[in-house]
Amino acid sequence: MxxxxxxxxxxxxxxxxxxxxxSAPGIIASLRVGFADAGFDVPTDTVLRTFVGPPLGASMTGIGLSDADAALAIAAYRRDFEVHGMFDNxxxxxxxxxxxxxxxxxxxxxxxxxxxxxxxxxxxxxxxxxxxxxxxxxxxxxxxxxxxxxxxxxxxxxxxxxxxxxxxxxxxxxxxxxxxxxxxxxxxxxxxxxxxxxxxxxxxxxxxxxxxxxxxxxxxxxxxxxxxx
Known part of the structure; x- marks a missing residue:
């Protein structure tokens, strides 16, 4: 079409x-915290910037995380985002x-x-x-x-x-x-x-x-x- x-x-x-x-400053900062808190290597800021906008689960699995690991990283990210990142925007x-x-x-x-x-x-x-x-x-x-x-x-x-x-x-x-x-x-x-x-x-x-x-x-x-x- x-x-x-x-x-x-x-x-x-x-x-x-x-x-x-x-919204990139707050999202990227909370992603850094989320990956670290969940026990995963923190991607570069260039990679993290690509996470801004698309569905977060798709971005997580797109860098090779399993659904289970993505869920852990997302949960850790959201804990920080709700307190710090949401309005760093x-x-x-x-x-x-x-x-x-x-x-x-x-x-x-x-x-x-x-x-x-x-x-x-x-x-x-x-x-x-x-x-x-x-x-x-x-x-x-x-x-x-x-x-x-x-x-x-x-x-x-x-x-x-x-x-x-x-x-x-x-x-x-x-x-x-x-x-x-x-x-x-x-x-x-x-x-x-x-x-x-x-x-x-x-x-x-x-x-x-x-x-x-x-x-x-x-x-x-x-x-x-x-x-x-």
Whole structure:
């Protein structure tokens, strides 16, 4: 399926880590603690940076940990993250203004993140981003159904966010995903939704284009123009 940017966009699904916020400092610091506390070698910061955004279980198994070892590392990571790392985080400069302008233009905004939903809602509320979302914190869709420390993938989260948008009266042909990593693009495409990639996140050079992002924004202001032009 070849996707393109809709001529009219009514509903936007926003990724959180790397898109709305720069969460890498807290996540990477808590990952270092988590690996060490669980008794594993701590990966380099370059490797740990690739963990920001995708489902954490997939990143853990991607570096060779078994599901059981990944569960141990994730549990140790979360113990530190809940105390120290969660709010070692900042909103991308210019994004609140872009969100306000999108709302003023009649665009409905929801969050779709691979981060566990109970963390995502705390972060969105902490930074006051819920004021821009349809339904406030009810507009935050994150990973749920945790088992053995692993969480469901982004496709499942996007599915729930798309269902929410459809319940609000959206046409699937007028929904767009905004994200900074290839898994955002692939998950949205699985549901027939195109993705606008953002360059200020954690993607490797060319990652978003190779994944099939239909457009690329370099700043929140540029993103707002793409979504409302």
């Amino acid at each position: 070849t996707l393109s940017l809709p001529r009219r966009i009514t509903h936007v699904l926003l990724d959180l880590d790397g898109t709305l916020t720069d 900042s909103v991308v400069p210019g994004f609140p203004e872009a969100l306000a302008e999108l709302r003023a233009a009649g665009v409905t905004l929801l969050v779709a993140t691979a981060k566990p939903e109970h963390y995502a809602r705390q972060i969105v509320e902490h930074f006051g981003l819920d004021q821009y979302l349809e339904g406030g914190l009810d507009g935050v869709h994150g990973a749920a159904g945790e088992a053995a420390g692993l969480v469901e993938g982004k496709e499942v989260v996007v599915e729930r966010a798309v269902a929410h948008a459809l319940a609000l009266g959206a046409d699937v042909g007028q929904i767009v995903m905004v994200g900074d990593r290839e898994h955002d693009v692939h998950a949205a495409a699985h549901h027939g939704v195109p993705t606008v990639g953002v360059t200020w996140g954690y993607a490797a050079p060319g990652e978003l284009e190779a994944a099939g992002a239909v457009a690329i924004a370099a700043t929140p202001a540029e993103l707002r123009k793409l979504l409302t032009s």
